[in-house]
Amino acid sequence: MKDDRIIYLVASGDLRLDANQVCWPAQAAMEQALAQSVERLSGKVVRAHPYVPDKKHGFLDSQRYGMDVFKSIPEDAPLIVAEAVWQYSHHVLPGLTTHTGPILTVANWSGQWPGLVGLLNLNGSLTKAGIAYSSLWSVDFADEFFLNGLQEWMRTGTVTHDRSHVHAFQGATGRASQIGEAEAARLKKEKAIIGVFDEGCMGMFNAIVPDHLLHRTGIFKERLSQSSLAYAATQVSDVEVEATFQWLQHRGMRFAFGTDEATELTRSQVLLQLKMYIAAVRIADNFGCAAIGIQYQQGLKDVLPASDLAEGLLNNTERPPVFSADGKRELFAGTALPHFNEVDECAGIDALVTHRIWNTLGLPPENTLHDLRFGEDFDGSFVWVLEISGAVPAAHFANGYADASSERQPPMYFRLGGGTLTGNSHPGEIVWSRVFIENDRLKADLGRGTVVRLPEQETERRWSITTRQWPMMSAVLHGVSRNQMMAQHKANHIHVAYANDAATADEAMMAKAECFRAMGMEVSLCGVSPA
Numbered sequence: 001m002k003d004d005r006i007i008y009l010v011a012s013g014d015l016r017l018d019a020n021q022v023c024w025p026a027q028a029a030m031e032q033a034l035a036q037s038v039e040r041l042s043g044k045v046v047r048a049h050p051y052v053p054d055k056k057h058g059f060l061d062s063q064r065y066g067m068d069v070f071k072s073i074p075e076d077a078p079l080i081v082a083e084a085v086w087q088y089s090h091h092v093l094p095g096l097t098t099h100t101g102p103i104l105t106v107a108n109w110s111g112q113w114p115g116l117v118g119l120l121n122l123n124g125s126l127t128k129a130g131i132a133y134s135s136l137w138s139v140d141f142a143d144e145f146f147l148n149g150l151q152e153w154m155r156t157g158t159v160t161h162d163r164s165h166v167h168a169f170q171g172a173t174g175r176a177s178q179i180g181e182a183e184a185a186r187l188k189k190e191k192a193i194i195g196v197f198d199e200g201c202m203g204m205f206n207a208i209v210p211d212h213l214l215h216r217t218g219i220f221k222e223r224l225s226q227s228s229l230a231y232a233a234t235q236v237s238d239v240e241v242e243a244t245f246q247w248l249q250h251r252g253m254r255f256a257f258g259t260d261e262a263t264e265l266t267r268s269q270v271l272l273q274l275k276m277y278i279a280a281v282r283i284a285d286n287f288g289c290a291a292i293g294i295q296y297q298q299g300l301k302d303v304l305p306a307s308d309l310a311e312g313l314l315n316n317t318e319r320p321p322v323f324s325a326d327g328k329r330e331l332f333a334g335t336a337l338p339h340f341n342e343v344d345e346c347a348g349i350d351a352l353v354t355h356r357i358w359n360t361l362g363l364p365p366e367n368t369l370h371d372l373r374f375g376e377d378f379d380g381s382f383v384w385v386l387e388i389s390g391a392v393p394a395a396h397f398a399n400g401y402a403d404a405s406s407e408r409q410p411p412m413y414f415r416l417g418g419g420t421l422t423g424n425s426h427p428g429e430i431v432w433s434r435v436f437i438e439n440d441r442l443k444a445d446l447g448r449g450t451v452v453r454l455p456e457q458e459t460e461r462r463w464s465i466t467t468r469q470w471p472m473m474s475a476v477l478h479g480v481s482r483n484q485m486m487a488q489h490k491a492n493h494i495h496v497a498y499a500n501d502a503a504t505a506d507e508a509m510m511a512k513a514e515c516f517r518a519m520g521m522e523v524s525l526c527g528v529s530p531a
């Protein structure tokens with residue numbers, strides 16, 4: 001007889017065995033706490049797939065495995081996708097496309113592993129796929145917000161969230177309107193190319209912009225291969241790469257060198273990373289790209305050290321010069337070449353538009369995405385830990401390269417090592433944004449924030465409970481609570497750019513919103529006034 005109390009549970013994981021094994025204890029602890037809360041409300045959690053002793057974890061670790069597991073889940077049953085780790089959404093997406101019962105995505109509010117990041121990627125992917133779902137998050141699965149939400153979901157199949165901070169953008173005025181419209185018109189007339197080095201990183205379905213939506217904005221993809229990047233890196237001379245390395249050292253960037261290739265950063269890893277940097281600029285020039293994205297994961301991760309150092313350098317106006325192979329021409333001289341991490345094409349659109357609008361406004365054009373990794377209250381405000389897995393432009397640190405260091409990427413994600421471009425982002429006024437896809441439309445959320453200087457001890461604490469090797473930004477997002485942000489945000493990534501002060505940040509936000517609107521997107525302002 002069918003037991004109406006049963007709620008099925010699946011857990012999507014990484015593709016990398018090491019990451020799944022290292023992170024499994026956190027997942028097991030989270031599932032236990034979650035199951036107890038469900039039981040308190042008279043439900044019963046049944047795992048739809050087991051812990052596999054041979055693998056030493058219980059994650060869905062491939063798309064095919066996910067499809068096979070979903071065959072045995074009754075399609076109309078209530079289903080929880082529980083996440084304490086970074087996960088590849090395509091492991092569960094196929095099964096969820098045909099699931100008719102209520103779906104709840106849940107993450108533990110912890111910075112230890114990027115579980116919240118995984119949850120947000122899944123939510124963005126489900127949104128793009130048009131699959132109905134609800135979502136919840138909790139520190140211990142016993143708080144009122146979580147229990148109320150869980151109860152509502154178990155009773156009605158949905159969770160209602162407060163989204164009163166989201167306002168339809170009403171159009172900009174004055175200079176912001178002119179600049180935004182002019183940039184959109186320029187894109188339509190002149191067109192622009194984003195170079196995509198192997199589409200579809202780590203199952204991030206939400207990060208792939210279908211051509212029919214992209215082309216309406218004036219942006220087109222050049223589909224590039226990471227194989228050609230690896231080859232081009234072999235063509236860079238040792239003399240050139242040595243000069244690039246010296247350039248960085250001369251500006252005070254620190255490299256945390258060791259000797260063990262398996263766990264430490266070595267000079268040879270860094271030199272390969274810098275060859276990749278030079279190669280990427282040359283390929284971008286060859287194909288006339290206005291921005292590029294290197295996925296690094298599947299494929300390149302087995303061939304070269306991490307792409308992050310190259311990515312951070314590309315995003316900075318002041319960066320080591322790169323010349324054409326014949327040495328005659330400096331490429332992209334005096335400017336950043338916007339790079340979108342993990343080939344997140346939504347971020348690619350944003351990076352290009354931000355780069356251009358900020359330059360027009362005379363603002364620092366360096367922009368980047370971060371993961372929405374974690375956050376906690378500090379001194380009466382909710383301060384987010386924005387942290388990306390490797391690199392930000394050095395201009396985001398108070399003293400540029402002199403405040404930047406390169407640390408070895410964690411071995412469980414980056415077997416072949418390579419260094420990050422890391423540091424603590426300086427205080428200041430920022431514009432945040434996210435382009436996403438819903439109902440086969442490009443949409444964009446924008447808002448304002450302030451990067452705060454936390455006491456050193458608190459900064460260190462936050463770094464130590466997340467990933468110490470990765471660059472961090474401590475941000476207060478204006479007019480948006482933690483739960484509102486989580487409920488609305490449709491991506492693991494959030495885009496950020498600094499302005500000079502509050503007034504210039506407000507103007508830049510409006511100019512970008514206007515540009516996005518003129519590019520055909522449905523634009524919302526979050527936490528700030530619509531006009």
Ligand SMILES: C[C@H](O)[C@@H](O)[C@@H](O)C(=O)CO
Binds near residue numbers: 117342
């Ligand atoms: C290395 C990890 O897999 C990261 O790529 C992950 O935490 C992310 O940054 C996801 O946006």
